[in-house]
Amino acid sequence: MAFDAIETPFGKVNQITGGSATYAAYAACNFVKPVQQISIIGSDFPKEEMDEMKSRGIMLDGVEIVKDKKSFFWSGKYHEDMNNRDTLVTDLNVLADFDPHIPDSYQGAEFLMLGNLMPKLQLNVIQELKQRPKLIVMDTMNYWMESAMEDLSIVLKHVDLLLVNDAEARQLTGQFSLVKAAKSILQMGPKYLIIKKGEHGALLFHGDEVFYAPALPLEDVFDPTGAGDTFAGGFIGYLAKTKDISFENMKTAIIVGSAMASFCVEKFGATRLKEISKQEIDIRIRQFKELISFDIELV
């Protein structure tokens, strides 16, 4: 949970609440409650945002508030090609001393989403849970592959599903072909792998099976910040709602995640995620169905 300053070709915002956990929770709470948040913030994090989260069934027992310190701050600028961005500022602030712990009230959680963070801390969270969750999903990034690969390898052995983008899948394996990269990753620990390709959709791999979820072709991507975390939140939120972790159900969950991400990018930060109704989500998911439906009987 953090602050972002964002510039896109469509506008600029100097301070908006963001952070992986914020996006993931705002997406997941449309499908399952409570969402049990673990994070760290400074005393500058707005009470209104926390009230908003609580009102949506997002528990904050696991969110540590550090007095007289500042929340994590990230500032970035996007160009016309929204797949690339320049990071202008990264102020770790409270995140520098983050030592996440699981409150007793969270014990017994069946679905665990590990946001992108130092692998050692992700492992701590897994090990603090007295009962292994039914599904552990993990996000990570190239930075940890370069600076903490040993720890990352260990966490990978403890998770069920890894979530990375195409460049990260290639970096993690040294394989250019995503199909080959997927095969390698599925031997590193996770039984499932999702490779996110931004505007080109996402691929889900499991054994020899593969599923391709498109991204919705949008007129404008106003602000892509948080789209990946929103995708993850929608994905695991839907799985937690249906309590079905089969490959078949994961396909639907990916479409749900993609639908949530397609809302996220319509306005700055998580603004749009706080506006959408159940009905809008249903309509969007149906759009995805229409986008890829064709009649095979004719062939």
Place this chain on the structure above:
Amino acid sequence: MAFDAIETPFGKVNQITGGSATYAAYAACNFVKPVQQISIIGSDFPKEEMDEMKSRGIMLDGVEIVKDKKSFFWSGKYHEDMNNRDTLVTDLNVLADFDPHIPDSYQGAEFLMLGNLMPKLQLNVIQELKQRPKLIVMDTMNYWMESAMEDLSIVLKHVDLLLVNDAEARQLTGQFSLVKAAKSILQMGPKYLIIKKGEHGALLFHGDEVFYAPALPLEDVFDPTGAGDTFAGGFIGYLAKTKDISFENMKTAIIVGSAMASFCVEKFGATRLKEISKQEIDIRIRQFKELISFDIELV
């Protein structure tokens, strides 16, 4: 119809028959016969290749053979990222004087595929047909946008469907968003637009409707040469077989085209296209269906 020399990370071939029309015809003849070819070749073009084509129902009445001249020759090199290639040599040879004419035996054709060529020549072909085809599909490239935009604009007003890749759609319209680019192009003449995105699949636009066809995730793309032309040939071949040019049927046709393209890239040139059976094509099309099927009823 031409010769290519191709180098990919997987190997090298010094002379192999190629050319848009060759790929498109080898793909289309799986679905409809005869395929009526219009092209120009030199006396160096192998008789065996022409016999092979004829045996597959590809008519060559419209293929001009120029004695003592050489066929068009292209040489290129692909890098690991198969979306980009370096052109090493382009020898126009016979193509420099190409003035395509429609043989009487071709009159009455209902489906016309205009391969990538000088727009003025594409227009000539349209105008030589005494009866307007049911569907005119046109391919083009950035080169003509830079050197013959005026002619290109005219041809666009005469065709039903334009086939370009994402970079070309952006260049043609000055719009970065593919959705916005599609809207612009649909006002230039064509009622249908296909934007090819290589390994990321293809988009079909018509009015406010859009369809997304994935590309099959492949372990290796051995040689992408001709994949776009093969896609076009499979697409229009399937439409010609079914004689149904509705948006719904075009969706299936795009999947058929994508399936044919996925075979094309498995070996050098058109080698693989000459090997595949009806059964292999059916299985491949089913793989596409499985790749994108999910159960919306669960949401």
